[in-house]
Amino acid sequence: MKLRGKVWKFGDNVDTDAIIAARYLVSSDPAFLAAHCMEDVDPEFVKKISVGDIIVAGDNFGCGSSREHAPIAIKTAGISCVVAKGFARIFYRNAFNIGLPIFESRDLWDMVSKGQEIEVDGDNGSIRILNSDRAPLHIEPIPPFMQQLVSDGGLMKHIAKKRA
Amino acid sequence: MTITEKILCHHTDLKEIHPGMLINARVDIALGNDITAPIAITEFRKAGGLKVFDRDKVVLIPDHFTPNKDIDSAQQCKFIREFAREQGLTHYYDVGEVGIEHALLPEQGIVLPGDLVIGADSHTCTYGALGAFATGVGSTDLAAAMMTGEVWFRVPETIKIVFSGKMKKWVSGKDLILYIIGSIGVDGALYKTMEFTGDTIRQLSMADRLTIANMVIEAGAKNGIFIPDDITTAYVAERAKRPYSFYDSDHDAQYADVINIDVGNIEPQVAFPHIPSNVRGISQVGDVKIDQVVIGSCTNGRIEDLRVAAGILKKKKAALHVRLIIVPATQGIYKQALQEGLIETFIDAHAAVSTPTCGACLGGHMGVLADGEKAVSTTNRNFIGRMGHTGSEVYLASPAIAAASAVLGRIAGPEEL
Numbered sequence: 012m013k014l015r016g017k018v019w020k021f022g023d024n025v026d027t028d029a030i031i032a033a034r035y036l037v038s039s040d041p042a043f044l045a046a047h048c049m050e051d052v053d054p055e056f057v058k059k060i061s062v063g064d065i066i067v068a069g070d071n072f073g074c075g076s077s078r079e080h081a082p083i084a085i086k087t088a089g090i091s092c093v094v095a096k097g098f099a100r101i102f103y104r105n106a107f108n109i110g111l112p113i114f115e116s117r118d119l120w121d122m123v124s125k126g127q128e129i130e131v132d133g134d135n136g137s138i139r140i141l142n143s144d145r146a147p148l149h150i151e152p153i154p155p156f157m158q159q160l161v162s163d164g165g166l167m168k169h170i171a172k173k174r175a
Numbered sequence: 176m177t178i179t180e181k182i183l184c185h186h187t188d189l190k191e192i193h194p195g196m197l198i199n200a201r202v203d204i205a206l207g208n209d210i211t212a213p214i215a216i217t218e219f220r221k222a223g224g225l226k227v228f229d230r231d232k233v234v235l236i237p238d239h240f241t242p243n244k245d246i247d248s249a250q251q252c253k254f255i256r257e258f259a260r261e262q263g264l265t266h267y268y269d270v271g272e273v274g275i276e277h278a279l280l281p282e283q284g285i286v287l288p289g290d291l292v293i294g295a296d297s298h299t300c301t302y303g304a305l306g307a308f309a310t311g312v313g314s315t316d317l318a319a320a321m322m323t324g325e326v327w328f329r330v331p332e333t334i335k336i337v338f339s340g341k342m343k344k345w346v347s348g349k350d351l352i353l354y355i356i357g358s359i360g361v362d363g364a365l366y367k368t369m370e371f372t373g374d375t376i377r378q379l380s381m382a383d384r385l386t387i388a389n390m391v392i393e394a395g396a397k398n399g400i401f402i403p404d405d406i407t408t409a410y411v412a413e414r415a416k417r418p419y420s421f422y423d424s425d426h427d428a429q430y431a432d433v434i435n436i437d438v439g440n441i442e443p444q445v446a447f448p449h450i451p452s453n454v455r456g457i458s459q460v461g462d463v464k465i466d467q468v469v470i471g472s473c474t475n476g477r478i479e480d481l482r483v484a485a486g487i488l489k490k491k492k493a494a495l496h497v498r499l500i501i502v503p504a505t506q507g508i509y510k511q512a513l514q515e516g517l518i519e520t521f522i523d524a525h526a527a528v529s530t531p532t533c534g535a536c537l538g539g540h541m542g543v544l545a546d547g548e549k550a551v552s553t554t555n556r557n558f559i560g561r562m563g564h565t566g567s568e569v570y571l572a573s574p575a576i577a578a579a580s581a582v583l584g585r586i587a588g589p590e591e592l
Binding site: 024026028029032033034036037038039051070071075076077078079080083097099100101104105108109154156165166167168170174 | 210222247294299312313327366395561
């Protein structure tokens, strides 16, 4: 899995109210949720991004509520993956369960600026910053159990496969 | 093993487990609400689900945008109501019987010591107060559990938090958990268990324990847990309608960290905007004028909380410019407050008393804040825009601080009255 896109940077502790405000939880329609993704942090975010762009964030991304609406909004808005210094645990589960790839890197945040292009290689575990002389960054491979979930197409397909 | 490891282990076919292992565990209760259950039900059906694994163990509680705040929320509630009827769920509670989920489930004896509970709501961790393993998950995890009765976990490491000493007057469970979050930060217990123990804990009421366990997610924890004791027995004996088990941590249990705290040094705490770890002691708050006070929620909407608030509000009135909103967390608590005369005290203090709902806590309805407004709230989160406009501010505190602040029109403790 190779994902290439422009970087959008956010800081530490981006909470799920920031990703999708509770006032929009009257719906679980992915397109509706995507239209309001990150609205309270940057009201123009959804208009500015292109399909495939990548969110790069600090520690504890997705903290707060268990709302799966948060990774659904990010994925449906067209973001290809999130690379953060760390993730809150319910967000981490939810992202895998709905098929939004996420990666942990403690170093990337300091090395990239908004708008730079990067390429995340989920198979060999590396991130390249395009148009720079930096060596590729190593990222931790996804644990085997999670890889199985992802390769089966998410948790529910994984379960359907096991029951078949 | 720790209590958490033992409970997880007893819900698998394994003899022993240790932190870092990935396990599939059987769940005793799987919970959803009116926001998270619609996605879970849709996923359940998409995967070919016809019947939930056990109609006594799947619990649906429409408490967030109820009584329905608008047409969209009405549609969501209708969707889960129809599913609950179709599946014949034992534990489905609608308006008139419903309460805030994390107050209702312990009150009704639906969750019990030794249980393994998952809920598509982050504050599911509340039930750790009973000596259960309880953690928040997303809607897809709930869908999987509804189908299979199982859920996967990575066995967490445990941080042991030892509270000792005598609490000062007006210090409550809310102040202890805010103090801890302020000390270790909002990711200080990320992926881990917070196990609460020590002399102070052994004397702490179930209401205070529920408040502490409720907010461990605000430190990033997977679960919070208390070793069951006589106080637990007194709470659950009259409520339980099925067997339950008490677990304890072994003397040689392994901990990732041990934090010792002398509670004698802790004063009432206030979490300033916009993150729950931004705490100050009440003496360090300064002059913060407020527009609204909310007393309620899964954190602090129990009868003990209302008694503290009423004790302070008795024969007093909310300041002229302050809107005071009080939300008993369940119908049972509401009725008891009525019988004890607390509701009359609140109304005489010019409070609006609401039917149980999560509305105000997440900026849904029943007390949404406007631009520039400040609120003192006994709830659990103060993120940007949490209770309304992104230009509003939420200060988290105990019912005692909230009630005193309502009277004085600024953040203050009851000692100033």
